[in-house]
Amino acid sequence: MSFILDARLEQDSLHLADLPLCQLRLSHDARYPWLLLVPRLAKVSEVFDLSAEQQAQLWQEVSSVSALWQCVTAADKINIATLGNVVAQLHVHVVARFQTDAAWPAPIWGRGEAEVYPAEMQQNLIALLKQEVLKKETTAQHWTWLV
């Protein structure tokens, strides 16, 4: 069985890069700088469905992306979560939060309507992320960019 991305995740986010285990995706919702990591594995829904090695790789990628995202966004707080109550396919949210954002201090999920990015703003975020990744050579060599 091969990995098939959930249709809602595909619709709601842009495929930025492939990391060793996960697809890295950027949410189309401009209200929050919001990344998603989706392990390229078939039929997994819970973290503990993964092997110990896969779990370690997943969390390593989540931690690494979280630190990079903090550098890119200068967020007040990074929120990390895997919920999956709506979309069962295992995916991890990494969200840059600001005391001035629309939902602060509440979680972002299930509130209000998504807003569309001005194209240059999304491109800027991606360019900044690429710059941050390039500063970390050992990280960069394991990432394959799709954008």
Next chain:
Amino acid sequence: MSFILDARLEQDSLHLADLPLCQLRLSHDARYPWLLLVPRLAKVSEVFDLSAEQQAQLWQEVSSVSALWQCVTAADKINIATLGNVVAQLHVHVVARFQTDAAWPAPIWGRGEAEVYPAEMQQNLIALLKQEVLKKETTAQHWTWLV
């Protein structure tokens, strides 16, 4: 500098056990079977503030507790999150979610008022968790129970 538990985390949850890195705590809110893992480290707020070894240990404990909690609760979904928008001290939520619970499918945070456990129900949950841990000898030997 030594570890001091945030006052709100202390008030809102019961100290169940010490794992190698984290305090394991049970939320007093009876609406959801809800665990918290709090690394016993001073002044950390973000996962990437930890060393690589500490991060690996944290996520290993989170994954292990999540799998145990699934066995105890037979949840429809385990939600894992580290938010920290209200309480800055690093803590990870592991919440057993049910399609019949008060917030489903939304996240649980910041909704409604906490409900108090009937004493025997909280004790039952703890007893079931102890049973599950005992089934995993290598896990059990690294846990120190406080209850």
